[in-house]
Amino acid sequence: MRRLAAFTYEGVLLFGVLMLAGWLYSTLTQMKDARIGVTGLQLFLLVVLAIYFVWFWSHGGQTVAMRAWHVRLVDGQGRPVGQTRALGRFVLAWLWFAPALATAHFAGLHGPAIFGVLLAGVLGYAALARLHPQRQFWHDAVCGTRLITWRPQRPVAKAEATSSSTA
Template sequence: MQRRFDQLDDVWPAGLARRLGAMLYDAFLVAAIWILITVLHVAFVRYVLGMGAEEVGAGTPQRLTLQLLLLVGAFLFFAFSWMRGGMTLGMQAWRLRVQTRDGHSITLAQSLVRYVVAWLSLAAFGLGYLWVLFDTERRSWPDIVSGTRVVVLPKAKRGRK
């Protein structure tokens, strides 16, 4: 079920620098996830399938399986984070949130579209993210195609004692 976010009047569209900062943080998290998936994959091939060390990674099925697992693992990380609270750990650090245009958490379908178009944006030499500099609403290709937007959250107010 989609949840409605608060502070909708206090947010503004995220610029390129904040997005890149959050992407860098998240890249470290995704790398850690990928290392874990790779270790589990190698352990499965070695100890469950009983292949020798020289056979690990030698066949096309092994490589394709690992690549698919890596893509799915990264997608699950992003989809869970975006659907649950609208932000990954990197986005939290930079006070960013992804949401629908009317301020709700995004759906699984929107997460999938964002994820696929994000890879295409990077494959196009980052043009999909540089698009933020030219779009009047500061939207990237993943934002445009998925019908979402990335916003900056205001700083938390500190309580007085």
């Protein structure tokens, strides 16, 4: 449940990140009509997402939402993840959305129906983790990564350090 909570919180945070990136793209390209240049905007936003996730995963193993929910990404041996593995995980993580988006596209769905199909697809993909022996998501199993519970160590207060060193 903690992973899904982090996933949901990540969505809220990314709404702001993508909104700002979309505004920047439309301003720099002087995009006046939302129907013209939408493919360029979509590719730009995909690159922004890739940079966001790959950078955070390869620099500390935690995005902002993962830090809030005490979740960390590590490799199979518990070591930090490099940029190549993080990029591979980003690409394969689209398995959360790809089947639902393809279904919505080929069924010709629009508006709220797309949200319903996406929600069902995401929940179905999350449920598949219950089939894995370590309850991992399938993109983590393929990439050799895993999510762990990780809480940073509290710094020792000066008063505690002084009293323990004099004792």
